[in-house]
Amino acid sequence: MKCRSALILCIYVALLLLSGNIVAGNTEDKTPDYLSARWNPLHFKPAIDYALDAQCLGCHQEVLQRKPLSQSPAGIKSSESLAWYQKDETYQGEQETFHRRHMVTSTAKRLMKFKCNTCHQGHDPKDEASGTTDTTQKDLVLRKAVNPDICLMCHGKFDYKVMAGLTGDWPEVADTFNGDCVTCHKEFRTKRHKLNFLNEQEIEKAGEKDSNTCYGCHGGRAWYAIAYPYVRRPWLKRMPGALPEWAKDRPTEYTKRFTK
Numbered sequence: 189m190k191c192r193s194a195l196i197l198c199i200y201v202a203l204l205l206l207s208g209n210i211v212a213g214n215t216e217d218k219t220p221d222y223l224s225a226r227w228n229p230l231h232f233k234p235a236i237d238y239a240l241d242a243q244c245l246g247c248h249q250e251v252l253q254r255k256p257l258s259q260s261p262a263g264i265k266s267s268e269s270l271a272w273y274q275k276d277e278t279y280q281g282e283q284e285t286f287h288r289r290h291m292v293t294s295t296a297k298r299l300m301k302f303k304c305n306t307c308h309q310g311h312d313p314k315d316e317a318s319g320t321t322d323t324t325q326k327d328l329v330l331r332k333a334v335n336p337d338i339c340l341m342c343h344g345k346f347d348y349k350v351m352a353g354l355t356g357d358w359p360e361v362a363d364t365f366n367g368d369c370v371t372c373h374k375e376f377r378t379k380r381h382k383l384n385f386l387n388e389q390e391i392e393k394a395g396e397k398d399s400n401t402c403y404g405c406h407g408g409r410a411w412y413a414i415a416y417p418y419v420r421r422p423w424l425k426r427m428p429g430a431l432p433e434w435a436k437d438r439p440t441e442y443t444k445r446f447t448k
């Protein structure tokens with residue numbers, strides 16, 4: 189299987205080099221022009237599934253280099269305009285851009301291991317909608333370069349209603365459990381974080397030190413008013429009683445893209 193992926197990758201790289209030259213109309217200048225770069229096959233299926241971060245960064249290094257301004261044009265210092273969640277203890281360092289916050293800051297590196305194609309699955313430079321022509325990619329999210337479902341996994345609401353034993357949102361009930369999620373989760377839903385963009389062990393370690401870390405990805409930074417319907421992997425100690433209504437349609441594993 190590894191061999192095949194490597195072979196396919198080689199073929200794409202060869203095709204890329206070739207196509208760049210054909211579109212550019214010469215064989216000497218290897219710098220791609222704007223249009224051929226914009227339509228570079230790496231942006232699309234199937235090549236994007238095999239793309240390495242280094243290939244994307246070859247053209248887009250700015251996404252990991254750019255830093256926010258240290259002060260706004262009106263003179264407000266970024267260090268003095270922290271949002272509420274940026275004052276949380278689990279948040280470290282200076283203000284950072286979105287990409288750096290998820291890929292290069294110390295917290296990001298410890299808890300997560302995103303690749304460009306974890307989030308980027310292609311986009312349509314023509315109209316950013318799926319299915320308008322023969323050649324567009326299927327399953328694109330209208331006017332978004334990334335399907336926000338993935339954000340919901342870590343930025344959704346804390347769904348206390350599915351958690352038997354919890355009577356309210358975490359900030360209201362946390363004290364009852366010494367602020368510790370693992371009081372219950374050492375027994376329930378113990379098979380977790382087995383995805384290729386998460387550092388499973390580091391997450392548990394961080395949670396042991398400070399349960400705020402758990403809440404950070406499960407409600408503490410909820411950009412959405414809804415909760416993510418997590419898959420429900422079987423765990424050792426089953427919940428007593430009948431299968432709850434909300435759990436009836438839950439799958440037990442994620443797509444290969446996240447588990448391979």
Ligand code: HEC
Pocket residue numbers: 220222224225226228230231236239243244245246247248304305308311313333
């Ligand atoms: C050969 C250079 C090149 C490579 C390699 C490349 N890109 Fe691009 N990409 C571009 C150019 C040029 C644009 C158009 C920029 C614009 O119009 O502002 C673009 C646009 C984008 C956009 C913005 C789309 C939009 O409409 O706002 C995203 C997201 C993107 N690329 C992600 C990626 C990812 C992820 C990879 C790796 C899988 C990648 N790119 C590889 C050159 C490249």
Ligand code: HEC
Pocket residue numbers: 241244245248251252287290291302303304305306307308331332333334
């Ligand atoms: C955690 C998810 C995530 C990861 C990982 C990620 N991106 Fe993005 N990226 C986004 C989102 C969300 C946007 C904004 C999309 C929109 O406006 O529709 C974006 C926008 C972009 C854009 C266009 C806007 C800009 O900031 O220039 C480029 C180019 C891009 N990403 C490249 C990359 C590259 C290269 C990597 C890997 C080094 C990467 N991204 C990793 C989620 C991600």
Ligand code: HEC
Pocket residue numbers: 274278279280283284285286289290293295296299300307334336338339340341342343385386404405409
């Ligand atoms: C695997 C979990 C995970 C996923 C998936 C994820 N994030 Fe995050 N996000 C985090 C964590 C953890 C932080 C806080 C990091 C820190 O404190 O340093 C964060 C911080 C942020 C911030 C605050 C940045 C700042 O510096 O103020 C924004 C905005 C954000 N995420 C948006 C998104 C969007 C949009 C997506 C989807 C494209 C996304 N996140 C996907 C875990 C995730």
Ligand code: HEC
Pocket residue numbers: 347350351352353354358365368369370371372373376377402403406416417418419420427435
């Ligand atoms: C009183 C015990 C208890 C506490 C404390 C608790 N949980 Fe839960 N949690 C549960 C139960 C019970 C379930 C559902 C088990 C099932 O699938 O039947 C659950 C489910 C979940 C799920 C999956 C939700 C879904 O939709 O599938 C997540 C994520 C979760 N808990 C995270 C947390 C986090 C993070 C904390 C701490 C901030 C926490 N829990 C505190 C008992 C608890």
Ligand code: HEC
Pocket residue numbers: 299300341342369370373376377378379380381382383386391392394395396401402403404405406418419420421
């Ligand atoms: C970096 C972000 C992040 C942190 C920190 C984090 N989680 Fe998660 N959690 C996720 C994501 C993403 C998923 C979905 C993947 C999965 O189900 O394994 C998830 C899933 C879960 C599930 C459902 C698992 C299942 O399949 O049944 C539980 C329960 C859970 N987390 C509890 C916790 C607890 C307890 C902690 C603290 C020790 C914690 N989480 C810390 C991101 C995080």
